[in-house]
Amino acid sequence: MNSVASIAQEMISRLAWTSVQAALLIGALWLITRQLPRLPAATRSLLWWLLGVQLLLGLALPTPVALPLLSPAPAAVPAATAAASFVAPSEHRITALNSSANAAPSSMADASPAPTIATATPVTHDAATGLRWQLMVLSLWLAGVLVQLVIATRQWRQARAVVRASQPLDDPALQTACADQAQIMGLRRCPSLRVSDAIHSPQVSGLLRPTVLLPARQNLTAEESALALAHELTHLRRGDLWMGWIPAVAQRLFFFHPLVSWAMREYALQREAACDAQVVHQHDAPPQAYGRLLLRLGVAHPLHAGLAGASPTFRNLKRRLAMLQHEAQASSSRAPGWLLVALVAMAGVLPYRVTEAAADTGALASTPAPAAATSAPSAVFAPVAATPATPVTPVTPSTPSTPATPVTRPASKQGGLTPPPVPAVPPVPAVPTPPAPPAVGETHAHHVDIDTENGARNGFALFADNGDTIIMNGTDRDIQAASRQRKGNESLLWLRRGEQAYVIRDNATIARARAVYAPMTELSRQQGQLSGEQGRLAGEQGGIAARQGAAASRMGDMASRQAQLESQRAELESQRAVLQSAPGTTDAQLRQLDNQMRSLDGQIRSLAERQKTVDDDREFARQQAELERQQAELERRQHALEERQRAVGAQTDQQMESLLNEAIAKGVAQRIGQR
Numbered sequence: 001m002n003s004v005a006s007i008a009q010e011m012i013s014r015l016a017w018t019s020v021q022a023a024l025l026i027g028a029l030w031l032i033t034r035q036l037p038r039l040p041a042a043t044r045s046l047l048w049w050l051l052g053v054q055l056l057l058g059l060a061l062p063t064p065v066a067l068p069l070l071s072p073a074p075a076a077v078p079a080a081t082a083a084a085s086f087v088a089p090s091e092h093r094i095t096a097l098n099s100s101a102n103a104a105p106s107s108m109a110d111a112s113p114a115p116t117i118a119t120a121t122p123v124t125h126d127a128a129t130g131l132r133w134q135l136m137v138l139s140l141w142l143a144g145v146l147v148q149l150v151i152a153t154r155q156w157r158q159a160r161a162v163v164r165a166s167q168p169l170d171d172p173a174l175q176t177a178c179a180d181q182a183q184i185m186g187l188r189r190c191p192s193l194r195v196s197d198a199i200h201s202p203q204v205s206g207l208l209r210p211t212v213l214l215p216a217r218q219n220l221t222a223e224e225s226a227l228a229l230a231h232e233l234t235h236l237r238r239g240d241l242w243m244g245w246i247p248a249v250a251q252r253l254f255f256f257h258p259l260v261s262w263a264m265r266e267y268a269l270q271r272e273a274a275c276d277a278q279v280v281h282q283h284d285a286p287p288q289a290y291g292r293l294l295l296r297l298g299v300a301h302p303l304h305a306g307l308a309g310a311s312p313t314f315r316n317l318k319r320r321l322a323m324l325q326h327e328a329q330a331s332s333s334r335a336p337g338w339l340l341v342a343l344v345a346m347a348g349v350l351p352y353r354v355t356e357a358a359a360d361t362g363a364l365a366s367t368p369a370p371a372a373a374t375s376a377p378s379a380v381f382a383p384v385a386a387t388p389a390t391p392v393t394p395v396t397p398s399t400p401s402t403p404a405t406p407v408t409r410p411a412s413k414q415g416g417l418t419p420p421p422v423p424a425v426p427p428v429p430a431v432p433t434p435p436a437p438p439a440v441g442e443t444h445a446h447h448v449d450i451d452t453e454n455g456a457r458n459g460f461a462l463f464a465d466n467g468d469t470i471i472m473n474g475t476d477r478d479i480q481a482a483s484r485q486r487k488g489n490e491s492l493l494w495l496r497r498g499e500q501a502y503v504i505r506d507n508a509t510i511a512r513a514r515a516v517y518a519p520m521t522e523l524s525r526q527q528g529q530l531s532g533e534q535g536r537l538a539g540e541q542g543g544i545a546a547r548q549g550a551a552a553s554r555m556g557d558m559a560s561r562q563a564q565l566e567s568q569r570a571e572l573e574s575q576r577a578v579l580q581s582a583p584g585t586t587d588a589q590l591r592q593l594d595n596q597m598r599s600l601d602g603q604i605r606s607l608a609e610r611q612k613t614v615d616d617d618r619e620f621a622r623q624q625a626e627l628e629r630q631q632a633e634l635e636r637r638q639h640a641l642e643e644r645q646r647a648v649g650a651q652t653d654q655q656m657e658s659l660l661n662e663a664i665a666k667g668v669a670q671r672i673g674q675r
Helices: 002-035 040-059 078-083 106-113 125-165 172-184 220-236 245-253 258-285 285-296 314-329 335-348 362-366 377-381 476-484 506-515 518-581 589-616 618-666
Strands: 067-072 192-196 202-207 211-215 306-308 352-355 445-450 456-464 469-472 491-499 500-504 669-675
Touching: 002 040, 002 125, 002 258, 002 335, 002 352, 040 245, 040 258, 040 335, 125 211, 125 245, 172 192, 172 220, 202 220, 211 220, 220 258, 220 285, 245 258, 258 285, 258 314, 285 314, 285 518, 314 518, 377 469, 445 476, 445 518, 456 476, 456 506, 469 476, 476 491, 491 506, 491 618, 500 618, 506 518, 506 618, 518 589, 518 618
Parallel strands: 067 352, 192 211, 445 469
Antiparallel strands: 202 211, 202 306, 456 469, 456 491, 491 500, 500 669
C-alpha cells in the first residue's frame, strides 16, 4: 500500500509541477511572439514544439532541476545543547504509549536512560483521506489517458482506411514534377502519389512510407498543383510527420490543460506557415499567387495521421494569409531565431522544482561546543570540593518536584552523545468557520453596523435615533442579550465587561456615544458610494467587452464571406481561361464572365472597406483607457479611505472605552448581572 501511495503522490506531483511550468512557458512564448511580429514562422513553430518536449520531460525525468528560492528552515540545535539549555514545562510535555516518559520522570531519564522501543506510526484519518484523494485523482487521469488512447487508435484506423481506399495517380506530368521536386529538396525517395474521394485538400501521411493524397474533385491548374505538391513535400523535408508525434502525445497526456490545447493549435498553424514561406521562397512564387492557392484550397480538416495544405478554420486561413505577407517582408537571417530557440530550450524545457535555499552552516561550524558536552564523563560523578561538609544528594524518584540538573550522558561506543527523547508536538486544532451573525429582530434602521467576534472579551450595542441607528460589537450571545433588553424602538446602550453586563438608558450618554460613532458612519457612507462607482465601472467595462466581442464576430463573418467570394472569383477566372482557349467561344460569353468577376471584385472591395471600419478599435482603446484611469482613481480613493477608517476606528474605540468607563463610574450604567 505504501508503494501505491508513493507512486500516486509522485505522479500527481509531476503532473502539477509540469502543468504550472507549462503555463509559464506558454505565457513566455506568447509574449515573445507578440513582441517579435517579424519572427520567422519556422522559428515560431520550433518554439511551440519545445513546449511538447517540456511536457514529456516533466513526466519522464525522475530528478528535476532544483530552484532554491524558498527561505531555508531554521538550523537544528544540537541535541546536547538543547538538553542542557531547555526543559519543557510540565503542561507542555506530551507523552505517548511505549515511550520512556511513561516509565519514569525526566530526572530519572537523565540518570539512567531507558531503552528505545521502536513503534509503528499509525495512519491518521487525515493521511488516509489524503491518500484516497490522491488515488482518485490519479485514477481519473489514467481513465482520461485511456480514453485519449482509444480515440487516437480509432482515428489512426480511419486514416489508414482512407489511404487503402485511394487510387494511384495516372498523371505522368505530375509524377515527374513530384520526382524532380523531391530530388531538389534532397529527399531520399519520392513519396507515392494517390487520389482519394474522401479528402478535399492535398495531404501527406505515413511515417515509414509517406504518401501524398490528392483530392479527386479538386480542379487545380498545373502551377497550383506544383505549389500544393511542394507544400506537402516540404512537410517531409522538415520532418513534420515525425516531429509532430511529440506535441500530439503531450496533448493526449495533458488533455485537462486548456492552455496546452491552445498552444498545440498554435504549433500546427506556425508549422503550416513555415511550409508556406519555404515554398514561396524556393519557387520564387509571388505571395499573392500562393494566397490565391490557399483560398482555392479553402477550409478542410486533414487526416488525423496526416498533414494538409488547407486550413481547418477560416480564422486559421486568415492568419496564414497575413503571415504570408510578413514572411515576404521578413529578413533572411536565421541566426537570431536559432539563438532564441537555444535560450528557450535551456531555460524552459528542463523540469524544475522550487526548493528551500541551503542553510548557512558557517555560523554553526564556528560555534564552540558547550562545556557539558566537552567535559570528561568522570567529572560528572565527582564530589563537589567547595562544600565538603554537605554531601552530594543524589536525585531520587521521591523528589520529583525538584527540577533535575541537566547531566551529560557518557559517550556511546561511536563517540557521540545520546540525545534525550524529543517531546511530541501537539496537533494544531482546526479553526472553525465563524457562523453568520444572527438577525436583530424586525428593524427598519437606515444605518446598521454589526461586527461579531467569537471569544470577544468585551461587547456593546447601541440603539440610537429611535431605532434608526444600530451599532453592535461583540459575540453572537452579546447581540441576543442586547436585543432582549430593548423595548420597542427605545434608545439603549448595552455593554459588557468580561462576564458582567450593563445597560444605559441615559439619553445624554447615548447621544455622546452616537457622536463618537458619527465619523465612522460617514466613512461607511463614503465606502458605499465608492463601491457603487466601482460597480458602475465594472458594468461599463463589461459593455465594452461585449461590443468588442460582437465586432470580432462580425469580422469573422466578413472574413468568411470574403474567402467565399475570393474562391468564387478564382473559379470564374479558371472558367474564363478554359473558355478562352476553347474553340467556338464567343465574346458574349467572355463578357458575361468578366461582368461576374467585376461584380465579385466590387463585393470584395466593399467587404474590405467594412472590415477596416470594424477593425478600427481606436475608439474601444480610448474608452478602455478612460475606464482604466477612472479605476486607478477609485483605487487611490479606496486606499485613502481605508487609511482614514483605520485611524478613525482606533480613535473611536479609545473614546468609546473612556465613555463606558465614565458611565460605570457615575452609576449611569445599570448592572443587570452576568450573561
